[in-house]
Amino acid sequence: MVKVSLDNVQIFGDVDDTPKFSPASTTVADILTKDALEFVVLLHRTFNPTRKELLENRIRQQDLIDSGKTAFQFLPETAVIRDDPTWQGPILAPGLINRSTEITGPPLRNMLVNALNADVTTYMVDFEDSLAPTWENIVYGQVNLYDAIRDQINYTTPRKEYKLNKPFATSPTVIVRPRGWHMEEKHVYVDGAPISAAIFDFGLYFFHNAQALIELGKGPYFYLPKMEHHLEAKLWNDIFNVAQDYLAIPRGTIRATVLIETLPASFQMEEIIYQLRQHSSGLNCGRWDYIFSTIKKLRNLPDHILPNRDLVTMTSPFMDAYVKRLINTCHRRGVHAMGGMAAQIPIKDDAEANDRAMDKVRQDKIRELTNGHDGSWVAHPALAAICNEVFSNMGTANQIYKIPQLTGTADDLLNTNIKDSVVTVDGITANVDIGLQYMEAWLRGSGCVPINHLMEDAATAEVSRCQIYQWVHHGVVMADTKEAITPDLVTAILEKQTEKLASTSPFGNENKFELAAKYFLPEIRGEAFSDFLTTMLYDELLTKNDKPFDLQKLK
Ligand SMILES: CC(=O)SCCNC(=O)CCNC(=O)[C@H](O)C(C)(C)COP(=O)(O)OP(=O)(O)OC[C@H]1O[C@@H](n2cnc3c(N)ncnc32)[C@H](O)[C@@H]1OP(=O)(O)O
Ligand SMILES: O=CC(=O)O
Numbered sequence: 001m002v003k004v005s006l007d008n009v010q011i012f013g014d015v016d017d018t019p020k021f022s023p024a025s026t027t028v029a030d031i032l033t034k035d036a037l038e039f040v041v042l043l044h045r046t047f048n049p050t051r052k053e054l055l056e057n058r059i060r061q062q063d064l065i066d067s068g069k070t071a072f073q074f075l076p077e078t079a080v081i082r083d084d085p086t087w088q089g090p091i092l093a094p095g096l097i098n099r100s101t102e103i104t105g106p107p108l109r110n111m112l113v114n115a116l117n118a119d120v121t122t123y124m125v126d127f128e129d130s131l132a133p134t135w136e137n138i139v140y141g142q143v144n145l146y147d148a149i150r151d152q153i154n155y156t157t158p159r160k161e162y163k164l165n166k167p168f169a170t171s172p173t174v175i176v177r178p179r180g181w182h183m184e185e186k187h188v189y190v191d192g193a194p195i196s197a198a199i200f201d202f203g204l205y206f207f208h209n210a211q212a213l214i215e216l217g218k219g220p221y222f223y224l225p226k227m228e229h230h231l232e233a234k235l236w237n238d239i240f241n242v243a244q245d246y247l248a249i250p251r252g253t254i255r256a257t258v259l260i261e262t263l264p265a266s267f268q269m270e271e272i273i274y275q276l277r278q279h280s281s282g283l284n285c286g287r288w289d290y291i292f293s294t295i296k297k298l299r300n301l302p303d304h305i306l307p308n309r310d311l312v313t314m315t316s317p318f319m320d321a322y323v324k325r326l327i328n329t330c331h332r333r334g335v336h337a338m339g340g341m342a343a344q345i346p347i348k349d350d351a352e353a354n355d356r357a358m359d360k361v362r363q364d365k366i367r368e369l370t371n372g373h374d375g376s377w378v379a380h381p382a383l384a385a386i387c388n389e390v391f392s393n394m395g396t397a398n399q400i401y402k403i404p405q406l407t408g409t410a411d412d413l414l415n416t417n418i419k420d421s422v423v424t425v426d427g428i429t430a431n432v433d434i435g436l437q438y439m440e441a442w443l444r445g446s447g448c449v450p451i452n453h454l455m456e457d458a459a460t461a462e463v464s465r466c467q468i469y470q471w472v473h474h475g476v477v478m479a480d481t482k483e484a485i486t487p488d489l490v491t492a493i494l495e496k497q498t499e500k501l502a503s504t505s506p507f508g509n510e511n512k513f514e515l516a517a518k519y520f521l522p523e524i525r526g527e528a529f530s531d532f533l534t535t536m537l538y539d540e541l542l543t544k545n546d547k548p549f550d551l552q553k554l555k
């Protein structure tokens, strides 16, 4: 075994050794053990320089786009991968053959139990879009997964008893989504800089649970978010190989589904599967981040202005092209093509509105099934039945064997012309409202919230944020007032919304609307464009102890 020095490692978060849940749960100290930390530090030291280079490459690509020399093309240097029809993904892994209904949600203990009890095939446990990365959320997410896998997650609150209906081994297969390459975990420093959040989330989960999962007839399975280049997938693949070798687990045991949720990645779908080859479990249409990325990448080009958020749909030309290209690519290579998230959630106090919302979810799933997806996502247990019903029409565990015609040329992927496109005052107000409410919740530690009966998470909020930037930047003329959108107009809307929401907040003086507005303002005035809302706000979540935790006390 490689010896890893922890001399230059510091932990600034609490490493609690008292159980948080009743009956007694695993503790944070059982997760952040010396052995586990050595493993994640080894991965970080080995792979962080490449991660940083790849992040710099993203900035260079953006400069190219902004200068009008569009970088969007199928890469000439990887034509050989695309043109070779012979290579295939691996044989499907145990627990990942039928993925017709995947529930998703953050790894909060109550939600983990509820999701594992849901009538679904698989469960994407999310450290990313739906989780605000407080130290507490991150480390207890690991505690909760550890306990779930060992059938010791049952617990009681004053309100409710949470109990798994079935053993973990026969519950929906768990697929963990670590944070993306851009995020750092600032509660852990290695050699004077924060550790990569992706490596931290992946490493702790893999180290503690890979062997146990294999013994249960499943495996260490992952969803990989927000990649922008096939070499970013190669980086994951290299990490997987080292991780498996380290624990003497056969290479190819890990499986990873990549979210195609950035515009550049949709030009490299085949290469991404190729890089992960023996570890690939397909691709997923991460539609919300994909809309965000499309706006973000093309934000400074006047020909790609998108209309009001509710007019950008899965049938918009660029979205339709991306979905169809993804399904064709996956099925040609023998891997799953997963659908994405309709934002509608159950509406409890209005039966008719609920029926309309549920019908939107159903129509979305029907479109996905008809296009050829092998399964799709649901945001809430009450939506599982709809997805199950629609995808039962496959009649088989998946439809990988069906290869639809290859559509989605480079021009189609960039075709942002949407019929009857308009931007209106209501469209701006809705985006301001969503962005502000979401950021305020995130700053209080909630990464996924219902707003106006829709699920809002980091990806959907990004769409709202960067639409306003784009409209102000280009001085778009509103269809209703015939006036151009200016920084002063959006400032006035933000101020009004902030005052209204702060004065009615159930959190009273503890609400964070003023703080959220302070960060939001330069973004929507077009004066700043942060890479991600989450990296922009992250320091506000730090509960960094001044004195690092004494590593001698690690178990
Ligand atoms: C763009 C993307 O990345 S999509 C993927 C990321 N997004 C997600 O994963 C969405 C996850 N979903 C959620 O967080 C929630 O469903 C929300 C915030 C959208 C709605 O939450 P709420 O309004 O609180 O839902 P509601 O009150 O109906 O919840 C009822 C029960 O269902 C549970 N529940 C709701 N959603 C889920 C879920 N996704 N997984 C497990 N349990 C859930 C709640 O925990 C609650 O049970 P409890 O009282 O025992 O704790
Ligand atoms: O992660 C999913 C998305 O839509 O973004």
Ligand SMILES: [Mg+2]
Binding pocket: 129, 225, 259, 261, 286, 288, 289, 459
């Ligand atoms: Mg996403």
